[in-house]
Amino acid sequence: MDHTIGTISQCQVVDIPRRAIDEITAHHTSIARAFWWCSLVDGAVLREWLVNMGARAPDQRIAHLLCELLMRLEAVGRVTDNSYAFPLTQTEIADTMGLSDVHVNRTLRELRALGLIHLKRRVLTILDVERMKAFCRFTPNYLHLRSTRWGDRRDLSWPGMAQEG
Template structure:
């Protein structure tokens, strides 16, 4: 079905959510036709602003974050190619968090009316978007468990496993590693760790032969061993979708 077209990360991801037709895929591809490149470390929409558009990451890494009064930042979601940044927030009166690029990103910016049109006329895409929202919620639950109960080394290892699986879904990772443009400060803001603690944990995992870093490439020498160490179970990513009509 898709052999004759270049498959975007958005299509690769949403085909995990339901069985899409070629016409569905063409509709999804059209969403990115007028995408623009946004520089790194740029806010797309800030907490308190009224959301009127839906953003889709087509290339690059972005995030959702909250700022505390003392300036501390907590990253509450990592947004990868194929991810909707804010699929349903246009229903809300104002944003309760900020969405920003981490790297330079290719971003599609759609009026919410486009999403309404799709939900009214493309039931399979609508189902896939519901699935994507539920996966986002599953990831957030897993992050909460990690922050509350996992020791720092397993927390970082689990995050790496999750990131690898999510990137593999959109053909941006192999079992041996992937490009990791996050700084140690970013990792700390994801994992709730200080910069010093992140550095210490990375050194420990490297010394144990579980991870390696080389020129912004994260190397995983033995993926099954890393998953076993992290007690990683990818079920919360829901990559084996139901095929109900």
């Protein structure tokens, strides 16, 4: 790999040899399609993050991150009343956003003062989701997730393709 991956919480990692992946994808087209789809979504996320880092003001960058986390966590059932566990430190946010710790601290205070977020005991609540989305120009379609409140539902099936059992 040309990069490293870190986690902020416990996780399980499984090493699957490349030969096994090649064999599985050769014999199971739906798995090959899923890998292909995952690659397309990764590319879309990369493009959005390039825009985030290069074209958004620091306060919008952080707000955009918070919206993206809300949407991703909501998609897997980890959000209650627009609140989710937020274990990131200000230093980790700063590293992710290309900002200083001080700038992150000021920005979080600003988002609180605007009535957009509440952060206490490592739980973040987005107080007004629509205002927050408007504030950072968040449009979730780049994530290609199905959701009932984040805009258009996306049909991830391919027309004319039989589903494998």
